[in-house]
Amino acid sequence: MNSRQRLAIGIALTTVVGIEGRLTAGAPSRAEGLAAWQQVYAVLTHPRCVNCHTATGHPEQGDDRHPHLFNVVRGPRGRGVPAFTCAACHQRANADSAGVPGARGWQLAPLTMKWQDLNDHILPSSAVCHTITDRSKNHNLDGAGLLKHHEEEPLVLWAFQPGRSPDGSPRSTPPLTHDAFVAATRTWVDAGMPCPKP
């Protein structure tokens, strides 16, 4: 094999590897999907998200995830009870002057979407993954639906711009930016929404 032939083979191999790389970039591997899921999981289990994905009859508050003050209860539809609804305090936007968070449609996630157990311990990664990919529990959302939920749902968007606490300090935010969260969700969805083993 002369040098010209070796060069031709090298170029061909490089082209094949390049195509393979592009294919890989278009369809993430299971390992890439699982890695992306762990990023998604880190956001979902941040207090800004998990405080309203409880397994109990009440929401939680704060980074210490204490039960919501003022005897607030879940109610039949996750919006409180008659005459004492979430909307009694939570408006369509943050009220930073009062320290009350707000976004359109403020409510608890349904109990089928609980990411905690009855002792307020956050469920492991595999359990949360199986829950949110179970269409009997997640309002029948497929991968595209879950991605759209993470991209557009006002309460999801709120978690990344949660406003200020009553003492004036900014609320903590999830470990990723919203853009990075959506990108991780997209990678996980494109990889076929793999879930880690229990």
Added chain:
Amino acid sequence: MPTYTLTVNGRQTEVRADPSTPLLWVLRDDLKMTGTKYGCGIAACGACTVLVGGVASRSCVLPISLLGERPVVTIEAMATDPVGRRVQDAWVSTDVVQCGYCQSGQIMTAVALLRAVPKPTDAQIEQSMGGNICRCGTYVRIRQAIRTAAQLG
């Protein structure tokens, strides 16, 4: 400061206020409607409860800039409201009030409850009234008065 147009107890009015001003202070200071009380200022006690768009709301944490076009109904309108009248009559006949400071908020929440659930169970009463605090401890009489108002309906 911007000007806001409010509908309070069916009457339209304009106020100039800082956007962060709580509705409570617009009612009390600008409109001189002092029936709605300041209790805690952090939505913890319910003394400032009014109806906003029909929803029992804590006026102490509702910035005027977030009110929008939702009508406001306060304790001052309850004497001429059918449910409000019934609740106030039951309050008097049950002799609910001790110091009275929290009672306008209690009554507004009770009215919202009876509009949503005309015949509430004791559990529904307790859950719905659970955010309204009474330091005199008149809870037993409040529950009885709501039962009475429900029976009169």
